[in-house]
Amino acid sequence: DAYETILVERKGRTALLTLNRPKALNALNLQLMNEVVAAAEALDRDPEVGCVVITGSAKAFAAGADIKEMRPRSYMDMYLEDWFAAWDRLGRVRTPTVAAVAGYALGGGCELAMLCDILIAADTAVFGQPEIKLGVIPGIGGSQRLTRAVGKAKAMELCLTGRTMDAAEAERAGLVSRIVPADDLLAEALAVADTVAGMSAPVAMMAKEAVNRSFETTLAEGVHFERRLFHAVFATADQKEGMSAFVDKRPPEFTHR
Ligand code: HXC
Numbered sequence: 001d002a003y004e005t006i007l008v009e010r011k012g013r014t015a016l017l018t019l020n021r022p023k024a025l026n027a028l029n030l031q032l033m034n035e036v037v038a039a040a041e042a043l044d045r046d047p048e049v050g051c052v053v054i055t056g057s058a059k060a061f062a063a064g065a066d067i068k069e070m071r072p073r074s075y076m077d078m079y080l081e082d083w084f085a086a087w088d089r090l091g092r093v094r095t096p097t098v099a100a101v102a103g104y105a106l107g108g109g110c111e112l113a114m115l116c117d118i119l120i121a122a123d124t125a126v127f128g129q130p131e132i133k134l135g136v137i138p139g140i141g142g143s144q145r146l147t148r149a150v151g152k153a154k155a156m157e158l159c160l161t162g163r164t165m166d167a168a169e170a171e172r173a174g175l176v177s178r179i180v181p182a183d184d185l186l187a188e189a190l191a192v193a194d195t196v197a198g199m200s201a202p203v204a205m206m207a208k209e210a211v212n213r214s215f216e217t218t219l220a221e222g223v224h225f226e227r228r229l230f231h232a233v234f235a236t237a238d239q240k241e242g243m244s245a246f247v248d249k250r251p252p253e254f255t256h257r
Contacts, residue, residue, distance in 0.1 A: 013050040013197035025063035050197030064107030100189035111140035122182035128164030200238030
């Protein structure tokens with residue numbers, strides 16, 4: 001766990017992963033990418049972790065992929081090293097993830113936030129895909145996930161002009177689930193994460209899987225997939241515990257089995 005560009009802390013069943021390259025506004029270089037992905041996968045394997053919060057600093061969640069690192073590279077470098085492909089592994093983590101975004105979430109920073117399951121913004125947050133201003137396009141899924149989140153109209157404008165959105169516009173457009181005052185961001189995000197982490201872990205994983213399937217399939221297939229998972233949760237001890245606790249008028253004690 002000797003990470004240099006991130007900090008990882010455990011707070012009960014919630015884990016907090018803080019991007020920590022403040023001098024570069026948390027620009028996502030290769031080392032940071034590999035550390036975030038390795039840490040997230042390690043936390044995903046840990047049965048004591050029920051939710052992961054990813055955050056940055058007050059000024060920047062992340063100001064994008066590292067421009068200085070990318071600048072000299074050729075097509076062959078990018079293709080053969082399959083540049084940015086490791087980020088896909090973050091999207092395959094089964095444990096729910098929360099992005100707590102203050103300040104700049106630009107380019108790869110916006111894409112990283114969109115790779116998370118719940119996106120909570122401080123009122124200082126700024127979102128955008130300004131790659132076009134550098135003569136490139138998004139490379140960590142921005143053209144796809146932003147379009148699914150906010151629709152073609154805004155996604156196209158942001159990707160073609162590089163214009164950014166403030167937190168209020170991002171919330172109106174459906175990119176973030178809510179906005180909180182910057183000073184409360186971490187506490188609110190951790191509270192949301194603690195709520196999720198208090199649920200049955202396998203059931204939360206299935207809920208996440210079901211929602212994510214909606215982006216990959218037709219409505220009929222998605223509903224079918226949901227129905228199969230819904231039937232499957234009746235194989236868990238936590239279903240019996242959750243429903244028994246309701247009937248007994250007491251809080252459930254999930255065993256995450
Ligand atoms: C490398 C970066 C960086 C980045 C900031 N820095 N963003 N370094 N990659 N993406 C560095 C600056 O070079 C500077 O280093 C230090 O962080 C502080 O940044 P400043 O620009 O001085 O801060 P400020 O004036 O407050 O402006 C903040 C900012 C600006 C508006 C966020 O930094 C900015 O526009 N950054 C780039 C945003 C961007 O284009 N992101 C998309 C990247 S492309 P020094 O050494 O000078 O102190 C991307 C693509 C993914 O993500 C796929 C494409 C292939």
